[in-house]
Amino acid sequence: MSAPVLRIAGPDLEIILEHCRRELPNEACGILGGRDGRVGSVHPVKSASPSPSRFVMDPKGQFRALEEVSRAGLELLGIYHSHPGGPAEPSGIDLEEAFWPATTLPNYPGAFQVIVSLREPAAPVVKGYVPVAGAFVEAPVIIDHRPFPAD
């Protein structure tokens, strides 16, 4: 099995970065639809209680975004959020929230975690991870200029 790679078109990455900058000083969050490791849609979601150090997706917004992905015939490919003042690495909170409590089972198996560091807002750092057996393993995020493939 080849190692997971997340491929995203430049304009889609720009939607994520613009959303993350717009939410400063708070964290931003959203969902990525796609298939076969290619992002096909970006769905920014409101945080239920905006904070510079924490995010919890608004439950209704989360549901709506997941439905949009499903209606488009795509899969939940990833979840993104920003670290306004921290590195693009999963924190203890990220780890705790990504797995079902007291298990090593990811809440969203196979979904990439994309973390955007805005320590330098003009030079954001974007890194991807996949949840595996109670931990995150880094997975490359690659800009892909090809059009998203039709069904």
Place this chain on the structure above:
Amino acid sequence: MPVTVRIPTPLQRLTGGNSEVACNAANISELLEALEKEHPGLRERLTEGGKVRRFINIYLNGEDIRTLGAETTALKDGDTVAIIAAIAGGSGRVTSFF
């Protein structure tokens, strides 16, 4: 026609791998009891002290039950209940930008 319940992936090993199960119940509390009878172990993973756990969202026909009647939210035949893990996280760091 019973209620359709969508089960989150990490708990599908308790429902024989099924992503959806059918259930007869008049409200969310009864639904959680009925799920436990059919699929032992589900309720303790979904509730704590009789309340739905903080990191779990339950939706009735797309509406978060916390904005309806929480565990007392009434159900009727043909409803769809979706059990979905909340998506949360964060750096845990506070940095002043301004």
